[in-house]
Amino acid sequence: MSGVTARAGDAPAISVSGIVKTFGDFRAVDEVSFTVPRGTVFGLLGANGAGKSTLIRMLCGILQPTSGSATVAGLPVATRSDEIKQRIGYMSQLFSLYRDLTVRENIRLFGGIYGLFGSAERERARWALSVARLEDRERTRAGDLSGGYRQRLALACALLHEPAVLFLDEPTSGVDPLARRSFWDLIDSLAAGGTTVLVTTHYLDEAEYCNELAMMHAGRIIATGSPRAIKEEVPEHTVPTMEEVFIALTERAEGVRS
Ligand SMILES: Nc1ncnc2c1ncn2[C@@H]1O[C@H](COP(=O)(O)OP(=O)(O)O)[C@@H](O)[C@H]1O
Numbered sequence: 001m002s003g004v005t006a007r008a009g010d011a012p013a014i015s016v017s018g019i020v021k022t023f024g025d026f027r028a029v030d031e032v033s034f035t036v037p038r039g040t041v042f043g044l045l046g047a048n049g050a051g052k053s054t055l056i057r058m059l060c061g062i063l064q065p066t067s068g069s070a071t072v073a074g075l076p077v078a079t080r081s082d083e084i085k086q087r088i089g090y091m092s093q094l095f096s097l098y099r100d101l102t103v104r105e106n107i108r109l110f111g112g113i114y115g116l117f118g119s120a121e122r123e124r125a126r127w128a129l130s131v132a133r134l135e136d137r138e139r140t141r142a143g144d145l146s147g148g149y150r151q152r153l154a155l156a157c158a159l160l161h162e163p164a165v166l167f168l169d170e171p172t173s174g175v176d177p178l179a180r181r182s183f184w185d186l187i188d189s190l191a192a193g194g195t196t197v198l199v200t201t202h203y204l205d206e207a208e209y210c211n212e213l214a215m216m217h218a219g220r221i222i223a224t225g226s227p228r229a230i231k232e233e234v235p236e237h238t239v240p241t242m243e244e245v246f247i248a249l250t251e252r253a254e255g256v257r258s
Pocket residue numbers: 023028046047048049050051052053054055
């Protein structure tokens with residue numbers, strides 16, 4: 001019936017095997033291995049300096065691994081990085097938008113990078129604006145948006161070419177708790193549509209929103225598993241955090257949101 005082969009569908013979206021990145025004699029990423037099935041929200045947790053961004057840059061084909069290997073969307077990162085870039089979206093930690101351009105203009109610019117023009121660009125832009133819930137902000141200058149809106153615009157730009165795998169490097173950093181929650185709702189709906197999402201954070205409460213987690217420390221993975229499995233290792237973490245209580249009470253005060 002369909003032209004899609006079962007074999008392609010079964011391959012993990014991301015597969016990492018003993019990957020290493022050294023800077024001089026410093027090992028920023030030290031023998032990391034994991035796999036991420038398609039349609040999964042995979043959280044990479046770790047403090048500043050743990051090696052998260054370095055790992056993501058290797059998986060996006062921006063940084064060559066020192067040793068080890070990885071495949072992303074079925075392609076090896078060491079040799080097929082140009083093709084990988086067509087299949088992934090990357091929202092870097094310091095995502096850059098043009099502050100003097102409007103939301104719509106920023107999207108058009110990104111579309112051009114991916115070869116989207118004319119009616120194809122308009123169609124993709126409409127879709128990305130609706131996924132990121134930015135339709136009512138099209139004419140707003142990026143510099144005038146709140147942190148939460150700016151972050152959703154960066155996501156819309158990363159989604160324009162319908163990537164199979166999305167890398168989000170601390171996307172919620174510096175954004176208020178309510179905007180963070182609504183951003184995680186977006187991530188959830190993307191994953192439900194089959195997109196694989198690898199997201200880094202140092203907000204430990206956000207771990208709850210991931211299907212699978214890897215905790216990273218000093219270049220190494222120190223724990224992997226579902227949030228529940230990882231929490232069971234540390235029983236006192238079943239107590240809700242003040243932030244979770246804050247979100248619940250704020251949302252109740254605002255009435256039920258979608
Ligand atoms: N280009 C580089 N040259 C030298 N050291 C680097 C470079 N990039 C990152 N590092 C170092 O590697 C470690 C991991 O950095 P990074 O991957 O940015 O961690 P994280 O994203 O988890 O905060 C840090 O100690 C950082 O200083």
